[in-house]
Amino acid sequence: MNATALDVYRCSKRFRSRKGTAQALQDVTFQVPEGARCGLLGPNGAGKSTLIRILANLLRPDAGQITVLGHPLRWGRHAYKRQVGFMLEDLALMERLTGREQLELAAQLYGLPPDQAAARIESLTRPFEVATALDRWIETYSNGMRRQLAFLLALLHRPRLIVLDEPFEAMDAQAIEAAIDLLHAxxxxxxxxxxxxxxxDKLERLCDYLVVLHRGRVRFAGPIADFCNHLPEADTLEAAYLGWLRAG
Incomplete structure (x- = not known):
């Protein structure tokens, strides 16, 4: 039996504002086995980005226990961070650095020796358009190149767990294919x-496991094949998901 890469147990998060409170996550519980390829699905507002920001230690949950690669998640502590690669909805790139400088800085923070970092940067960026702009300031990049750079930053240090929030947004077809190939590798x-x-359609090519969030709760967690079997007439993940949404 595979070890567990990610164990989320009864995770809850509520946001408060002058207009009242909103329950973003409610008792979210699921596990992702080590080596699995897991898709995280749900309509806008389902809580996906909130959950990812909690995993990245950028938001503090109100309740629950989370274990990442065997390390209990503790607010403000980052024991597991060098083993995880994150790409968040907010890319948080350093606009007045060049793409190469941003990658080199990240490599240094992850403890990669300079020669290894240079080789890794060259091999990672080669299939992507951003390779032609590594010596330009990031503030001059198109949205697509920004997404490519953020994606590559998440993979730079060969993490054991890769967590990506909308990685294919604004990428062209060639970059998406290169990204999928890298993730498979x-x-x-x-x-x-x-x-x-x-x-x-991209998740179906990449993933074998699925977690579906809706209104802050887990509605399904398991193999994609089991999710699709709920609607035998659906011949794709997209058709099964849309049918599931319509069924309520």
Whole structure:
């Protein structure tokens, strides 16, 4: 039996404002086995980005227990961070650095020796358009190149767990294909994938496991094949998901 890369137990998060409170997550519980390729689905407002920000230690949950690669998640502590690669909805790139400088800085923070970092940057960026702009300031990048750079930053240090929030947004077809190839390669090397995306055709190519959130709760967690079997007439993940939404 595979070890568990991610164990989320009864995670809850509520946001408060002058207009009242909103329950973003409610008793969210699921596990992702080590080496799995897991898609995270749900309509807008389902709580996907909130959950990913909690995993990245950028938001503090109100309740619950989370274990990442065997390390209990503790607010403000980052024992597991060098083993996880995150791409968040807010890319948070450093606009007045070049793409190369941003990658080199990240490599330094992750403890990669300079020669290894240079080789890794060259091999990672080669299939992407951003490779032609590595010595330009990031503030000059198109949205697509920004997404490519943020994606590559998440993979730079060969993490054991890769967590991506809408990685294919604004990428062109060639970049998407290169990204999918890279993710498959990292998974073959043992990395676990957790990917939130509205591009269901891409998730179906990448993932074998699925977690579906709706109104802050887990509505399904298990193999994609089991989810699709709920609607035998659906021949794609997208058709099964849309049918599931219509069924309420």
């Amino acid at each position: 990292h998974n073959r090397e043992g990395a676990t994938l957790l990917i939130s995306s509205h591009r269901l």
